[in-house]
Amino acid sequence: MEKPAYIHETELKVRDYECDLQGIVNNANYLHYMEHARHEFLLSAGKSFSDLHEQGIECVVRRIEIEYRVSLRSKDVAVCRLYLRREGPKYIFYQDIYRKADGRLCTRGKVECIVTIRGRVTRGDELESYFKAYLN
Amino acid sequence: MEKPAYIHETELKVRDYECDLQGIVNNANYLHYMEHARHEFLLSAGKSFSDLHEQGIECVVRRIEIEYRVSLRSKDVAVCRLYLRREGPKYIFYQDIYRKADGRLCTRGKVECIVTIRGRVTRGDELESYFKAYLN
Amino acid sequence: MEKPAYIHETELKVRDYECDLQGIVNNANYLHYMEHARHEFLLSAGKSFSDLHEQGIECVVRRIEIEYRVSLRSKDVAVCRLYLRREGPKYIFYQDIYRKADGRLCTRGKVECIVTIRGRVTRGDELESYFKAYLN
Amino acid sequence: MEKPAYIHETELKVRDYECDLQGIVNNANYLHYMEHARHEFLLSAGKSFSDLHEQGIECVVRRIEIEYRVSLRSKDVAVCRLYLRREGPKYIFYQDIYRKADGRLCTRGKVECIVTIRGRVTRGDELESYFKAYLN
Numbered sequence: 001m002e003k004p005a006y007i008h009e010t011e012l013k014v015r016d017y018e019c020d021l022q023g024i025v026n027n028a029n030y031l032h033y034m035e036h037a038r039h040e041f042l043l044s045a046g047k048s049f050s051d052l053h054e055q056g057i058e059c060v061v062r063r064i065e066i067e068y069r070v071s072l073r074s075k076d077v078a079v080c081r082l083y084l085r086r087e088g089p090k091y092i093f094y095q096d097i098y099r100k101a102d103g104r105l106c107t108r109g110k111v112e113c114i115v116t117i118r119g120r121v122t123r124g125d126e127l128e129s130y131f132k133a134y135l136n
Numbered sequence: 137m138e139k140p141a142y143i144h145e146t147e148l149k150v151r152d153y154e155c156d157l158q159g160i161v162n163n164a165n166y167l168h169y170m171e172h173a174r175h176e177f178l179l180s181a182g183k184s185f186s187d188l189h190e191q192g193i194e195c196v197v198r199r200i201e202i203e204y205r206v207s208l209r210s211k212d213v214a215v216c217r218l219y220l221r222r223e224g225p226k227y228i229f230y231q232d233i234y235r236k237a238d239g240r241l242c243t244r245g246k247v248e249c250i251v252t253i254r255g256r257v258t259r260g261d262e263l264e265s266y267f268k269a270y271l272n
Numbered sequence: 273m274e275k276p277a278y279i280h281e282t283e284l285k286v287r288d289y290e291c292d293l294q295g296i297v298n299n300a301n302y303l304h305y306m307e308h309a310r311h312e313f314l315l316s317a318g319k320s321f322s323d324l325h326e327q328g329i330e331c332v333v334r335r336i337e338i339e340y341r342v343s344l345r346s347k348d349v350a351v352c353r354l355y356l357r358r359e360g361p362k363y364i365f366y367q368d369i370y371r372k373a374d375g376r377l378c379t380r381g382k383v384e385c386i387v388t389i390r391g392r393v394t395r396g397d398e399l400e401s402y403f404k405a406y407l408n
Numbered sequence: 409m410e411k412p413a414y415i416h417e418t419e420l421k422v423r424d425y426e427c428d429l430q431g432i433v434n435n436a437n438y439l440h441y442m443e444h445a446r447h448e449f450l451l452s453a454g455k456s457f458s459d460l461h462e463q464g465i466e467c468v469v470r471r472i473e474i475e476y477r478v479s480l481r482s483k484d485v486a487v488c489r490l491y492l493r494r495e496g497p498k499y500i501f502y503q504d505i506y507r508k509a510d511g512r513l514c515t516r517g518k519v520e521c522i523v524t525i526r527g528r529v530t531r532g533d534e535l536e537s538y539f540k541a542y543l544n
Contacts, residue, residue, distance in 0.1 A: 064201070151308040155428060157427045168289050171288065
């Protein structure tokens with residue numbers, strides 16, 4: 001498999017409260033990691049999630065697919081890498097999480113977002129200027 | 137669309153800390169709702185997640201697909217309904233969350249789990265006795 | 273010790289994701305339980321936290337003391353009981369959490385809140401009408 | 409006020425899901441920050457929380473006092489500083505969280521822990537060797 005051309009990377013150290021009684025990071029927390037990684041990417045592209053919110057613009061998640069391969073544990077560092085596609089009104093984030101110590105792929109995610117302005121779904125052009133350089 | 141034949145239902149009131157700065161339940165928390173609903177179902181079928189864990193048996197999530205349609209908010213009650221299929225070693229939970237006040241479908245989820253014993257993947261038969269009555 | 277005259281009670285079943293790798297409810301989650309219990313109390317008194325927020329009125333936590341005596345675990349039900357005092361601008365919630373199965377006291381909490389309107393601290397009178405019946 | 413002699417520092421960037429509908433970091437999440445900071449400190453002292461757990465040694469929180477002064481928000485970086493005292497069987501962590509941008513003190517916390525071995529409270533000497541250099 002050809003390696004995807006990631007455009008952004010965020011490192012997050014596992015926090016022990018994120019692990020559940022199985023001793024592994026609880027499945028929901030990977031969505032937290034992925035959200036934080038998207039927002040860090042958005043910041044690096046010049047815009048913050050909270051600023052958008054204050055302008056009435058929301059980037060809303062519509063669909064997530066996530067495949068769990070290797071469990072992260074206490075002391076692990078997650079490397080969250082992503083790239084981005086646009087399909088009409090949808091921005092699709094491909095987000096893979098690796099374990100830093102050995103580079104193993106832990107989860108693969110696909111997150112579809114749409115843009116709303118004051119609650120109404122838009123064609124997504126509001127974020128085009130921020131993301132243009134990253135779409136191909 | 138024919139209505140699925142749900143086999144279990146759990147009601148969860150939205151807690152305000154589950155809402156993020158958009159004022160809606162954060163996307164990761166639906167995975168928490170769904171996990172709690174599965175574990176409640178498991179309990180109703182005669183077994184607890186923590187007891188299984190103590191016996192070295194883990195029900196591990198391998199893949200989740202979730203579609204977000206309507207956002208839950210403060211004061212809403214989520215009705216989490218599910219049914220179950222088995223495909224070889226995989227147990228597949230179909231989990232839909234409704235808003236109690238008006239019955240609207242908020243999220244649709246599909247959660248694939250496998251069973252491990254002391255870390256090794258099994259053919260899944262360990263849970264068959266608990267789930268048999270619910271599989272069709 | 274004389275038993276306090278609680279004015280409100282909320283039951284919460286432990287959710288497995290709230291337990292950490294020690295197998296017990298993580299210490300931060302008791303603050304979540306206590307917050308949810310306060311908001312349920314507020315609702316029962318005729319007002320919601322989110323409605324207040326939309327009016328620019330915030331009930332802000334200033335100080336928490338919490339004593340952990342007995343750990344809650346998977347399958348336990350927490351019974352969150354509270355009573356309320358006012359000291360000038362401060363509303364002080366005394367919040368105790370019991371384990372339902374045997375009535376044991378698990379945590380004792382004291383939560384001091386103040387009221388702000390559009391970011392400015394007030395003398396707290398905005399909430400007096402809702403809480404009056406419960407103060408003594 | 410004389411500035412305390414902190415012995416450890418951890419930086420944590422606020423994640424948007426940690427903010428609630430008031431737009432500020434939810435009060436329970438500061439306990440998460442403080443726990444992560446303690447575990448990072450423990451790691452720097454040569455021991456991990458999860459390794460201790462596997463040896464049957466638990467560092468259990470018995471009491472927390474936390475004072476909230478300034479709210480952290482989206483995009484803020486929390487600087488978590490701590491120092492440590494021992495009082496008989498109790499290890500007391502004094503944990504202050506500052507906002508990185510302007511150095512303002514956001515929360516002050518005092519966390520009392522005891523040590524248990526396979527569920528029994530000890531005199532705390534098991535951790536003395538790790539903490540000795542930091543106690544005074």
